[in-house]
Amino acid sequence: MSSFRPAFRFAPSPNGLLHLGHARSALINARMAQAAGGRFLLRIEDIDATRCRPEFEAAIYQDLGWLGLEWEQPVRRQSEHMQTYRGALERLGAMGLVYESFESRGDIRQALAGRMDWPRDPDGAPLFPFPRAAMSDAERARRRQAGEPFALRLDMTAALERVGRPLFWDEAGAPVAARPELWGDVVIARKDTPTSYHLAVVVDDAVQDISHVVRGADLYEATAIHRLLQELLGLSAPAYSHHTLLLEPDGRKLSKSRGSESLQALRANGMTPEEARRKALR
Structure with missing residues (x-):
C-alpha cells in the first residue's frame, strides 16, 4: 500500500x-x-x-x-538552507544558463529613458534591457574580481532552448502552457545571497515533497518561472491552484x-x- x-x-x-x-x-x-x-x-x-x-x-x-x-x-x-540553494544555482551555472549582470537600477533607468514602449513583466517592471552578449566574459570577470555588486540572471532564451515551454496544471486539471519568457532574464540570485524567491521556492517544494501549491492569484504568472526551473533542475512539479485575493x-x-x-x-x-x-x- x-x-x-x-x-x-x-x-x-x-x-x-x-x-x-x-x-x-x-x-x-x-x-x-x-x-x-x-x-x-x-x-x-x-x-x-x-x-x-x-x-x-x-x-x-x-x-x-x-x-x-x-x-x-x-x-x-x-x-538555514543557503547551501542547498547554492547547489541548485551551481547546477544551473554548469549548464551555462546563469550570468552576472552588473548594471544598477540607475543604469536600467537611463537605458529606458523615454522608452514608453519597452515591454514589462507581469508585475509591471520593465524587462532587463541589457542582453547577455552586451558584456564580455572577460569584462564580467574583471568587475567580479574588483568586488562590484551583481545580480545573477537566468538566460531565458538559453533555458527555453534547453527544455522547451513547460506545462502546469490548473485547478480543473487542464494543462496550461507556461510563458516564462514574459519575465525576461529574471534574477535568481545575487552576489551575497545564493538564491532568490523563485529558486528557493522550487527547491523547498521539492525537498518538502509538496504535492499541491495553493497560493494567491497574484502569483499565477510566477508559476511559469517555477515550472521552468523545475524542468531545468529535474524536480517534480506540484499541482498549482491560485485562489482569489x-x-x-x-x-x-x-x-x-x-x-x-x-x-x-x-x-x-x-x-x-x-x-x-x-x-x-x-
Missing part, C-alpha cells in the same frame, strides 16, 4: 505582520490538506536578511495559532507594505478567531 500523502504549505515571509489575506491562504491550505487526508506545512521564507526580523516570525506563529491552525514540525526556515475598499490587494490592518491589530481590537476565519474565507 502506498504511503503517499498530499502535502500543502503556507510560506510567509517574516518582513511584517500577517493580515487577513495571509489568513485566507493559510486557512485554505489547511482545509484542503485536512480534506485530502494530507499534511499541512509551514515554511518561513526569510532569505531577505535586511527586512526579515525575529519578532515578525514570532508573530506568525502566534497569529496562526490564534486562528486555530496546527502544522508539522519542524518548520523549515530558508535562512482579499481586497481593500479601493480595489487593491491587502498588503503589508501598504499597511493593511494586521491580524495582531484585529485581535487587539476584539475580533475573535471565528470572526477572523469568516472574514478571511468570505
Whole structure:
C-alpha cells in the first residue's frame, strides 16, 4: 500500500505582520490538506536578511495559532538552507544558463529613458534591457574580481532552448502552457545571497515533497518561472491552484507594505478567531 500523502504549505515571509489575506491562504491550505487526508506545512521564507526580523516570525506563529491552525514540525526556515540553494544555482551555472549582470537600477533607468514602449513583466517592471552578449566574459570577470555588486540572471532564451515551454496544471486539471519568457532574464540570485524567491521556492517544494501549491492569484504568472526551473533542475512539479485575493475598499490587494490592518491589530481590537476565519474565507 502506498504511503503517499498530499502535502500543502503556507510560506510567509517574516518582513511584517500577517493580515487577513495571509489568513485566507493559510486557512485554505489547511482545509484542503485536512480534506485530502494530507499534511499541512509551514515554511518561513526569510532569505531577505535586511527586512526579515525575529519578532515578525514570532508573530506568525502566534497569529496562526490564534486562528486555530496546527502544522508539522519542524518548520523549515530558508535562512538555514543557503547551501542547498547554492547547489541548485551551481547546477544551473554548469549548464551555462546563469550570468552576472552588473548594471544598477540607475543604469536600467537611463537605458529606458523615454522608452514608453519597452515591454514589462507581469508585475509591471520593465524587462532587463541589457542582453547577455552586451558584456564580455572577460569584462564580467574583471568587475567580479574588483568586488562590484551583481545580480545573477537566468538566460531565458538559453533555458527555453534547453527544455522547451513547460506545462502546469490548473485547478480543473487542464494543462496550461507556461510563458516564462514574459519575465525576461529574471534574477535568481545575487552576489551575497545564493538564491532568490523563485529558486528557493522550487527547491523547498521539492525537498518538502509538496504535492499541491495553493497560493494567491497574484502569483499565477510566477508559476511559469517555477515550472521552468523545475524542468531545468529535474524536480517534480506540484499541482498549482491560485485562489482569489482579499481586497481593500479601493480595489487593491491587502498588503503589508501598504499597511493593511494586521491580524495582531484585529485581535487587539476584539475580533475573535471565528470572526477572523469568516472574514478571511468570505
